[in-house]
Amino acid sequence: MDSFSQLMNNVSNWAIPFMIFVIVIIGFAQNIKIYEVFVDGAKEGFNVAVKIIPYLVAILVAIGMFRASGAMDLFTSLISPVTNLIGMPAETVPVALMRPLSGSGSMGIATELINTHGASSMIGRIASVMFGSTDTTFYVIALYFGSVGIKKTRHAVGAGLAGDIAGLLAAVFFCNLIFG
Amino acid sequence: MLNYFWLALIVLSIIFGAINGKITDVTNAAIKSAETAVELALGLIGVMALWLGLMNIAEKSGIIRLLAKLVKPLTRWLFPDVPADHPAIGSMLMNIFANWLGLANAATPLGLKAMQELQAANPRKDTASNAMVLFLALNTATICLIPATMIAIRASSGAENPTEIIAPTILASVCATIVAVTTAKILSKLPVFKKQWLPPESNKKNISGEQS
Numbered sequence: 142m143d144s145f146s147q148l149m150n151n152v153s154n155w156a157i158p159f160m161i162f163v164i165v166i167i168g169f170a171q172n173i174k175i176y177e178v179f180v181d182g183a184k185e186g187f188n189v190a191v192k193i194i195p196y197l198v199a200i201l202v203a204i205g206m207f208r209a210s211g212a213m214d215l216f217t218s219l220i221s222p223v224t225n226l227i228g229m230p231a232e233t234v235p236v237a238l239m240r241p242l243s244g245s246g247s248m249g250i251a252t253e254l255i256n257t258h259g260a261s262s263m264i265g266r267i268a269s270v271m272f273g274s275t276d277t278t279f280y281v282i283a284l285y286f287g288s289v290g291i292k293k294t295r296h297a298v299g300a301g302l303a304g305d306i307a308g309l310l311a312a313v314f315f316c317n318l319i320f321g
Numbered sequence: 322m323l324n325y326f327w328l329a330l331i332v333l334s335i336i337f338g339a340i341n342g343k344i345t346d347v348t349n350a351a352i353k354s355a356e357t358a359v360e361l362a363l364g365l366i367g368v369m370a371l372w373l374g375l376m377n378i379a380e381k382s383g384i385i386r387l388l389a390k391l392v393k394p395l396t397r398w399l400f401p402d403v404p405a406d407h408p409a410i411g412s413m414l415m416n417i418f419a420n421w422l423g424l425a426n427a428a429t430p431l432g433l434k435a436m437q438e439l440q441a442a443n444p445r446k447d448t449a450s451n452a453m454v455l456f457l458a459l460n461t462a463t464i465c466l467i468p469a470t471m472i473a474i475r476a477s478s479g480a481e482n483p484t485e486i487i488a489p490t491i492l493a494s495v496c497a498t499i500v501a502v503t504t505a506k507i508l509s510k511l512p513v514f515k516k517q518w519l520p521p522e523s524n525k526k527n528i529s530g531e532q533s
Binding site for chain 1: 323331333334343363366367373375379382415419429445449454455457462463471479481485492494496
């Protein structure tokens, strides 16, 4: 497993320089004025960033308020009898609930669990895998749809949440299977 | 759906904030989060410009077209509404590769670029197309080959084996991706979601009128 992680680390370290290298070389070889074409494309960067601001404000404010209100504790105590049945420790429930809402929030909870219970405890392992098993659905939806002004998101939330639930349950399942 | 979700979050946080005596925290969180949102967005400008610039070169030199051609069978199944040689395919592929490798700085700008190109082919500018929702599903439940952040956190907590979570993370994230894509495919066939998005043929007249 360690040599695999080493390999993957190398791949991610080299991926970006490699991509930039290939794009620039091929562009030059194709007789493209790479500098002008780059600047021309880069101009759009500012517009995209500004356009997503209202969407991000809307979603992050609602999630920030929810986190601060302490509502999470109630949901955790409501859900934990059920999650205990599937081998999911009650301590990891807040990570699961927070994961689709907030990347930094779920990372914070997971970090705290790892430091309190130890990285090699079942709680620490499940929290770690939960964090990597899926992305922050509501942030991605607000960001991506906001950037092009989509207001009717149709089944995006449903599909995203289904993926989250599957990923979180799979995290519990595979941790119990591999480390149990 | 996002409407109800937004309403629920706000109403619940104010009610629970009041019950838990944390109403000042809720207020502060609202203001702080609004600031964070702007910081996040503005922080994107640099990387966004970098990748949009590079993508412009990649597009003009035919790299994107070549990439798109290589995975044509797969993209035809995933995105039947998007022509196989559409520029969106290339951007989506680059975004997906970047996500798999955990290159968030590259993945987000490439994903936003792909959304712009999908939007160009979208007959209803305020409504998500099937291709957009599927692309979103691939991004919200992305396969994670290197959980770099978690490995770093575990290492800094003094873990004996910080990388032991790689295998279960890959397996769990693959499950998430499969379920998200399948759900997106199935839900797109439900009448509720289907009628919100007419196929391009019946809506062609609107395209020229609605494009800004």
